[in-house]
Amino acid sequence: MKCTVLTVGTEILFGSIVNTNSVFISQQLQELGIDVMYHMSVGDNPVRLKEMLAHAYLDCDMVITTGGLGPTQDDLTKEMICEYFGERNIEFPEEMRKVEAFFEKSGRKMTENNRKQAFFPEHAETLANPNGTAPGFWLNKNGKIIISMPGPPSEMRPMMVNEVRPRLLAMQDAALYSRNIMTYDIGESALETELLEFIDGQTDPTLATYAGTFQCKLRITSKRKTLKEAQAAVDDMTSRVCAKIPDNIYSIDGEELPAVVLRMLKEKGLTLSACESCTGGMFAAAVTDVPGASEVFDRSLVTYTERAKMEELGVSPKTLEEFSAVSARTAEEMAEGLHRASGSDVCVSVTGYAGPTGGTEEDPVGTFYVGLYHDGRCTAQRFTTRRPTRMRVREYAVLQMFLRIYKALK
């Protein structure tokens, strides 16, 4: 099956919003084994919208649209689809009751134009929208499929996952299962080389790599007759991937590194504190982004000045003078001092040159030291950042702080 994703909305053409709908839908279709041939975006203009529809079907048998289903005069997607397919746009009484009930419940007055949202192409099947007033719809006519969803991602995404995806699977008489494998200490190209046998020429399960800033995610997907078969195929490939790169995987079910580290700490009954210099609070922010962090996370100190490092952490003036604030010794003393102050079982520290200025010949911008107190011992490790912009250095340092803890606990 070949598909065009057609997003409707003048705000897209103005560059006012980033078109994440096309990305989300394409990822879903990719998993389902449906080829996406084109992305097209058009404004709220009836003539051009109809033109685009005609063009979209030249090479494709399916078009998925988002946007233009709302109650205002600008919202014309449904009307143009009716014209293109020669369908009447008629009232669906059950949908009308739902729209009326929505307004009754919310206490707002239902204006006349809201009735528009209960009209659909006569042969369409509606797609439920529990997150808004405009339902989507699915129309199958003359060998062509059109699927129409609302524009707001908070409405479109659940509709794609809960309404569209099961129907597409049913059409293919298939079940789908996916798994995200989270890797570390390996780049995308090295990963592709290591896993070539699983990528090249594989049709099911498929393995895709997604490169983040400093981490890569692998996604293994299988489409089979039954969910059980798909799951078995994914599990089998997962084992083989794990055997191939055993020291580069921290999660086989998509769990992010901060959540993995906090879970490990919790399981071992350990508490965590941090002191940060160049990352300036980003590590703590990442920790506390995980719900329930308070069960293991005690405190974090951002000791940006030398004075704060001495006062809060007891880093010795001699160390700062002799080795400088960015040194293995300072990182160690920070972690040690933090352990003394907090009593936390695991204490992590970081000090480095985030740039744009600063750094020395031996330790240029992008260099940082991560100190770790764990099991009564304190050690520091040196890292350098490739292409060290301020944001990249800080992000990389946060990653290495989590990784040092992860490796120590593993």
Next chain:
Amino acid sequence: MKCTVLTVGTEILFGSIVNTNSVFISQQLQELGIDVMYHMSVGDNPVRLKEMLAHAYLDCDMVITTGGLGPTQDDLTKEMICEYFGERNIEFPEEMRKVEAFFEKSGRKMTENNRKQAFFPEHAETLANPNGTAPGFWLNKNGKIIISMPGPPSEMRPMMVNEVRPRLLAMQDAALYSRNIMTYDIGESALETELLEFIDGQTDPTLATYAGTFQCKLRITSKRKTLKEAQAAVDDMTSRVCAKIPDNIYSIDGEELPAVVLRMLKEKGLTLSACESCTGGMFAAAVTDVPGASEVFDRSLVTYTERAKMEELGVSPKTLEEFSAVSARTAEEMAEGLHRASGSDVCVSVTGYAGPTGGTEEDPVGTFYVGLYHDGRCTAQRFTTRRPTRMRVREYAVLQMFLRIYKALK
């Protein structure tokens, strides 16, 4: 002038990358007064690429492409443009020397396929690419313009700004001037109501609003014969906008709030420290994201547990018991304790319920208190967050921490 933005690359159709190129180009064209009619994306497929070109010119006289200019066999944009326009694809000797020089300088061996990057449609003008090996080009033929740029945003963006934009302005015999006005304490719809006279029916200068999560940006743009005229027109409208909403603007030159606050502190010779609970380090991370923050920022404490609040900040157990950790009194004691510990002139604190669980009947999830020590006095203020997801609460709290300092210093 009417334009289609055509982005080329199979990774777009896979949903592997977000198409920010279309957004960036559209914003630039919008400022230049050039209407964007369509966004189209197509994979690295010669037949469909040529089909799309034909369709793009149905309603437009200009097409801007990105992607497919590299050295590999997949990169076919140039070849298809030549076919579409009936141009020969010929070597540009000067460009060949540049490609050769690039490889010589980088010490890498230049492979045969890299020569491809010095071939262009015979009547094209090249667009310099100081950030990569593939130059762009501009072709004007049969009343149609095509502008072709490389796909990586780090190469495309400077080319759009430095090479394409001046040529488009020259075509229109015009100069362009813009200004970003940063607002606070006012939502997008209130802003549009207040500034309706500047938005409705205005052709030059134009005023556009861009809504962020909790803040709005205004962009005033003028296109005139000379830069001086454009600047005068923008300055005039800026004054009138400032007079209309004098208490809602913190910057008229696009400076972000953290940078504004740090600059004010520096000008007044004041130091800053922070203690955070629910924001968990995000405030400190935002402060230290500003280069040179170390001149005014001393330290930040993330006191996530009650014990840390007592030990690090001297919050009294009685206060925690009587008023709870999320209360005006606790926020005040946090800021006071931080001043005692750090000696910083300005101390800001926050404590609140970020969710997803927690909260009380009077202070549900989304409620937070910001404490501020300044000028020898300590006060706390209560805030609530609309639609309080964990991320929104934390972001809103960071904003209000900066705003409390901003308002105190103003």
